[in-house]
Every structure is written in structure tokens, then in C-alpha cells.
Amino acid sequence: MKIAVVGLGLIGGSLCKTIKKRTSHVCLGYDIDCRVTAAAIDESAVDEIITPERFKEADITFLCLYPAALVTFAEEYAGFFRPDSLVMDTCGVKADPVRALTPLFAEKGVTFLGAHPMAGREFSGFRYAVDNLYENASFILTPTEQTPPHAVETAKTLAAQLGFARTVVSDPAQHDRIIAFTSQLAHVVSNAYIKSPTALEQAGFSAGSFLDLTRVARLNEDMWTQLFLDNRDALLYEVDTILGHLREYRDALFDGDADYLRALLRDGREKKEASLGTLEPKE
Amino acid sequence: MKIAVVGLGLIGGSLCKTIKKRTSHVCLGYDIDCRVTAAAIDESAVDEIITPERFKEADITFLCLYPAALVTFAEEYAGFFRPDSLVMDTCGVKADPVRALTPLFAEKGVTFLGAHPMAGREFSGFRYAVDNLYENASFILTPTEQTPPHAVETAKTLAAQLGFARTVVSDPAQHDRIIAFTSQLAHVVSNAYIKSPTALEQAGFSAGSFLDLTRVARLNEDMWTQLFLDNRDALLYEVDTILGHLREYRDALFDGDADYLRALLRDGREKKEASLGTLEPKE
Numbered sequence: 001m002k003i004a005v006v007g008l009g010l011i012g013g014s015l016c017k018t019i020k021k022r023t024s025h026v027c028l029g030y031d032i033d034c035r036v037t038a039a040a041i042d043e044s045a046v047d048e049i050i051t052p053e054r055f056k057e058a059d060i061t062f063l064c065l066y067p068a069a070l071v072t073f074a075e076e077y078a079g080f081f082r083p084d085s086l087v088m089d090t091c092g093v094k095a096d097p098v099r100a101l102t103p104l105f106a107e108k109g110v111t112f113l114g115a116h117p118m119a120g121r122e123f124s125g126f127r128y129a130v131d132n133l134y135e136n137a138s139f140i141l142t143p144t145e146q147t148p149p150h151a152v153e154t155a156k157t158l159a160a161q162l163g164f165a166r167t168v169v170s171d172p173a174q175h176d177r178i179i180a181f182t183s184q185l186a187h188v189v190s191n192a193y194i195k196s197p198t199a200l201e202q203a204g205f206s207a208g209s210f211l212d213l214t215r216v217a218r219l220n221e222d223m224w225t226q227l228f229l230d231n232r233d234a235l236l237y238e239v240d241t242i243l244g245h246l247r248e249y250r251d252a253l254f255d256g257d258a259d260y261l262r263a264l265l266r267d268g269r270e271k272k273e274a275s276l277g278t279l280e281p282k283e
Numbered sequence: 284m285k286i287a288v289v290g291l292g293l294i295g296g297s298l299c300k301t302i303k304k305r306t307s308h309v310c311l312g313y314d315i316d317c318r319v320t321a322a323a324i325d326e327s328a329v330d331e332i333i334t335p336e337r338f339k340e341a342d343i344t345f346l347c348l349y350p351a352a353l354v355t356f357a358e359e360y361a362g363f364f365r366p367d368s369l370v371m372d373t374c375g376v377k378a379d380p381v382r383a384l385t386p387l388f389a390e391k392g393v394t395f396l397g398a399h400p401m402a403g404r405e406f407s408g409f410r411y412a413v414d415n416l417y418e419n420a421s422f423i424l425t426p427t428e429q430t431p432p433h434a435v436e437t438a439k440t441l442a443a444q445l446g447f448a449r450t451v452v453s454d455p456a457q458h459d460r461i462i463a464f465t466s467q468l469a470h471v472v473s474n475a476y477i478k479s480p481t482a483l484e485q486a487g488f489s490a491g492s493f494l495d496l497t498r499v500a501r502l503n504e505d506m507w508t509q510l511f512l513d514n515r516d517a518l519l520y521e522v523d524t525i526l527g528h529l530r531e532y533r534d535a536l537f538d539g540d541a542d543y544l545r546a547l548l549r550d551g552r553e554k555k556e557a558s559l560g561t562l563e564p565k566e
Contacts, residue, residue, distance in 0.1 A: 118488070118490045119490070119491075120490070120491075120492075137490075138487045138488065138489075138490075140487070140488070166487055168487035168488065170488075175488075177481065177484075178481060178484055178488045179488060180481070181479050181481035181482065181493075182481075182488045182489050182490060182492075182493040183488075183490050183492055183493065185476070185479075185496075186476075186490075186492035186493050186495070186496045187492060188529070188532050189472060189476065189496060189525075189529070190492070190496065190551075191532075191547070191548055191551030191552065191555075192525055192528040192529045192531075192532060192551065193468070193469075193472065193525055194551055194554045194555045194558060195524070195525075195528045195550065195551055195554055196464050196468075196521055196524045196525065197524070198460065198461060198463070198464035198465075198521065199464065199554060199558050200554075200557060200558060201460075201461055204421045204423070204449055204451035205401070205421065205423070205451065205453075205458075205461045205462060205465045205466075206421075206465050207401045207402070207403070207420075207421075207465060207466050207469075208402075208403075209403075209465075209466055209469035209470060209473070209498070209499045210464075210465040210466065210469050212469070212495040212496070212498055212499070213468075213469045213472060213473065213495070213496060214555055214558070215492070215495055216492045216495070217551050217552060217554070217555035218552050218555045218556060219548060219551075219552055221545050221548035221549045221552060222545065224548055225541050225544050225545040225548060226541075228536060228544060229536070229539060229541055229544065232536055232539060235536060236533065236536050236537060238479055238481065239529060239532060239533045239536065240533065241478070241479045241480070242472075242475055242476060242478075242479065242529070243526065243529055243530065243533065245475040245478045246471070246472070246475045246522060246525070246526055246529070247526065248475075249471050249474075249475060249522060250519070250522045250523065250526065253511060253512070253515055253518060253519050253522065254519060256512060256515060258508050258509075258512055261508050261511060261512065262504050262505065262508040264474070265474055265502060265504035265507055265508060266504040267478065268473075268474030268475065268477055268478060268500050268502075269474065269500060269501050269502055269504060271477045271478055271482060271483075271500070272474075272477045272497055272500035272501045273501060274483060275477060275482050275483060275497070
């Protein structure tokens with residue numbers, strides 16, 4: 001099978017390296033930055049670098065672009081893909097891309113399927129792409145009623161070959177609602193956490209809890225701004241929710257109310273324990 | 284040297300196991316729960332279990348008790364320790380214990396030195412005590428003007444023998460102010476984070492960022508309630524600070540203001556990058 005990857009950043013570059021490492025599929029790469037394509041060839045991350053005229057060779061294509069670029073790209077290049085081939089994006093939000101891209105590709109007889117490989121690093125770009133980014137990660141698919149079932153099966157099979165821990169099928173809106181909580185809110189809170197003036201005061205006091213809480217504060221602000229605004233309502237709900245909960249601890253502390261504070265902490269502990277069985281599936 | 288450990292919970296039990304594993308000091312254990320002392324003997328975590336009458340045998344004693352219990356204990360037993368011996372607590376706040384315990388022990392000729400081994404697990408009690416809890420951890424000491432310098436040197440030497448990555452000397456108030464940010468706030472935020480109704484909705488969506496943000500939500504609410512209230516002002520400042528910052532992201536999202544949102548995220552990324560050199564010393 002021939003797999004094309006459009007956009008050789010962290011996500012696309014890691015897909016290429018994973019395809020090359022774990023499968024015998026042919027990997028075709030495309031990027032507008034010729035320094036990136038040169039690096040991809042140098043590192044044997046792809047079999048070939050292609051131009052849009054060769055998109056039609058691919059059986060499966062991954063579009064690994066920022067949300068805004070994704071729509072522009074599809075508008076320009078949907079007709080370059082082979083009818084009946086499968087095109088997936090890898091965007092961290094799904095409702096907007098699925099809504100915009102599905103008809104653009106359908107018009108050309110190409111199947112578009114929203115996908116989200118749930119993995120990342122605190123660094124961006126091909127130079128940080130690795131061949132094990134997707135180990136233990138979830139591969140989320142968001143088919144619609146028009147998606148042919150065999151496209152979902154093809155994507156699942158490939159995900160297993162690439163070493164994803166699991167494939168989860170969701171609908172686009174549900175995906176975005178849950179991701180607002182499990183990923184986007186984590187980036188907002190982490191990025192807010194580090195802003196205390198106390199942060200730069202002294203070395204040697206950083207326990208694991210601090211490092212955990214602030215790890216993803218180091219984010220790509222251009223990409224996340226797009227992702228957050230594309231999922232504005234769901235993320236706003238989560239930010240408002242944690243603000244409301246934090247205010248409860250704030251009030252308990254302000255009042256010196258040990259019973260209330262203990263009750264708040266117990267509730268959080270119990271909710272964490274309850275979540276261990278559901279949000280963190282063990283394979 | 285003989286080292287006594289009073290209170291064989293996670294922290295005390297792990298100290299015992301570390302002493303036995305890494306040093307040739309004699310380890311004497313004390314706990315009011317006889318199931319715990321039996322387990323400590325069974326696992327050879329201590330050389331002997333002692334009664335208060337034998338506290339005087341110890342050259343160094345670690346008091347591994349909750350904040351409130353610590354003061355009650357010192358009031359009752361300060362006279363049981365050998366004059367000129369060194370007693371350290373291991374409490375996660377330092378101003379209150381140092382203020383309360385220093386005179387109680389000084390009256391009996393015993394040197395009290397506030398200490399905080401910065402390590403923990405999401406579980407409490409001797410059954411979770413391990414002999415490697417303090418590897419890569421900071422050992423913080425909070426001497427006062429009355430503390431004899433040789434006591435600090437003795438504690439530093441022992442910390443190195445126990446495998447702590449570093450000893451940091453701080454004053455009690457500064458310790459509490461920084462710990463409010465690097466540890467206490469992390470527990471509050473993590474505990475608040477998990478409370479979103481979205482948390483229990485679906486498996487398979489939990490990226491590393493979510494797991495990092497909520498790891499310490501599983502906390503011991505009795506202990507942390509005491510620690511938080513003993514450090515109320517400093518923690519209140521940190522909770523108010525993150526509430527203020529989170530409201531900025533909230534407003535940017537609400538207004539759909541991409542430029543403001545990007546600027547907020549960039550600022551957080553830059554602050555995280557700046558903190559990498561100071562809060563996370565590499566040895």
C-alpha cells in the first residue's frame with residue numbers, strides 16, 4: 001500500500017518514521033518547506049518526496065496540517081486525490097474539519113475520515129519527530145453516517161500496524177467535548193500555572209507534582225490558539241467548570257474551614273479513583 | 284549511629300527502608316499502631332521497634348507525623364530525647380512546626396531542625412513505603428538563627444547517604460511560600476481538575492497531559508487539609524493567582540480573541556522555558 005503524508009511536522013514526521021519502522025508500506029511525503037523534505041529524505045523517514053501531481057498514487061493520505069491550513073489545502077487539492085482513496089486528517093479538533101472537508105472530498109469521490117492520533121511532545125516540527133510517538137496512544141476516528149464502514153476498518157487496521165494502543169470511534173462533537181477536558185484544559189491550566197511570580201524564585205523545590213502540572217505549559221501557541229478557538233464552547237465550559245471548583249477551595253481556605261476543605265479534597269480523590277477505571281484503559 | 288523514626292507511614296517507613304538499604308546505621312522504629320510495627324519488623328525495615336523510654340538512644344530522630352500530631356507529640360515527649368541529639372520533623376510545611384517545636388526541644392537541650400524530604404506517592408501508609416522514594420528528591424532544611432551549624436552539616440551528610448539528589452537550605456517562611464506554589468497548588472488544581480462532569484464520560488481519550496494534570500488528585504485529604512491550613516496565606520495567594528490567570532484565558536476564549544489568546548499562551552510557554560533552568564536543577 002502507498003501512504004502519503006502531507007505536512008511533515010511533529011505529527012506527520014512521526015507518522016512517516018513509524019510507517020517506515022513498523023510496516024512495509026511505501027511512504028510518500030509532502031511539505032512546502034524544502035529544508036523539511038530534505039531532512040525527511042536524509043533520515044529515510046520517507047521513501048519519496050512527492051508533488052501534488054502524485055497525491056493520486058496514495059491509497060491512504062494523512063493530512064497533518066493546522067486547522068486553518070487544512071481547509072485551504074482541501075479546497076485547493078481535493079481534486080488531486082484518487083477517487084475511492086482514503087484521506088484522513090490528524091487535527092486535534094474534529095467537528096469543524098469533518099464538516100468542512102467531508103463534502104470537499106466527497107465531491108471528488110474521495111473518502112474523508114476525521115482522525116486524531118492522541119500524542120504529542122513539548123516541541124514542534126520535523127526535527128522532533130520520532131518513530132515511537134504513537135506507542136501507547138489512542139487513535140481516534142470520527143466517522144459520520146456517510147462514511148463507508150470499510151474505510152473505518154482500513155484505518156483501524158493501519159492504526160494497529162502503526163502500534164497505536166487502541167482505536168476509539170467517536171462522533172466529532174463528542175470527541176471535541178471530551179478532548180476539551182482531557183487535552184485542551186490541561187494545556188490551559190498548565191500554561192496558567194507557571195505564571196505565578198513564585199515560579200522563578202528558587203531551585204530545589206520542584207517536586208514531581210509541579211513538573212507534572214507544568215509539563216505541557218511549553219506549547220505551540222499558534223497551533224493551540226487555532227485548536228482552542230475551533231472548540232471554543234466546549235473549552236469555555238471546562239475552563240468555567242474548573243474556575244468554579246477552584247473557587248470552592250479558595251473559599252474554604254479563606255474561611256479556614258477544615259471540614260469543607262477536607263470534603264472538597266475527598267470528593268476530588270474519589271472522583272480520581274473512579275476515573276481510573278474508565279479514562280485510563282489498560283491493554 | 285542510631286537513627287530513630289517516629290511514625291512509620293509512607294514517609295517514615297520509606298526513611299527506615301532507605302536507612303536499612305543504603306547505610307549501616309541502626310534504625311529504631313516507633314509507631315502507635317502495632318500492626319504497622321509488626322509489618323516493619325517482618326519486612327526488616329527497622330532493626331528494632333522501641334518504646335518512648337528508648338528515644339534517648341537515638342543520635343538522630345525523624346518525627347514523621349501529621350502537623351497537629353507533631354506538636355502534641357513534642358509536648359509530651361521532648362524530655363525523652365537525649366540532650367545534644369538531633370531531632371528533625373518531615374512535615375510539608377515548616378513555619379508552624381519550627382516555631383512550635385524549637386523551644387519545646389531547646390528546653391531539654393535537644394536540637395530541633397525542620398526538614399522536608401520532598402517526595403511522596405498517591406498512597407499513604409507503611410504498606411506503600413519503599414526504599415527508593417527519595418532518589419532524585421530534594422531534602423530541604425529550615426534552620427533558624429539558633430540552629431548550631433554542625434546540626435545542619437550532620438543532616439546534610441545523612442541526606443547524601445540516603446540518596447537524596449540534593450539538600451536545599453531555606454528559611455521556614457520562604458519554604459512555605461515556595462511550597463505553596465510547587466506542591467500545594469499542584470494538589471489543589473489536580474483535585475479540582477478531575478471534578479468536571481466530563482471526567483467519567485468515555486475511555487480512550489486520556490492523553491499524557493490529562494494523566495499528568497490529575498495524578499496527584501488522589502491525595503490523603505486528612506493530611507493535606509492540615510498542611511493547607513497551616514500554610515493558608517501562601518496557598519491562598521497561589522490559588523488567587525492562578526484563578527486570575529485562568530480568567531484571562533476564559534475572557535480571551537469568550538471574546539474569540541485570537542491575538543490575546545496567543546499572547547497569553549506565548550507568555551506561559553516563555554515562563555515555562557525560563558523556569559527550566561531554575562526550578563529543575565540537574566545533577
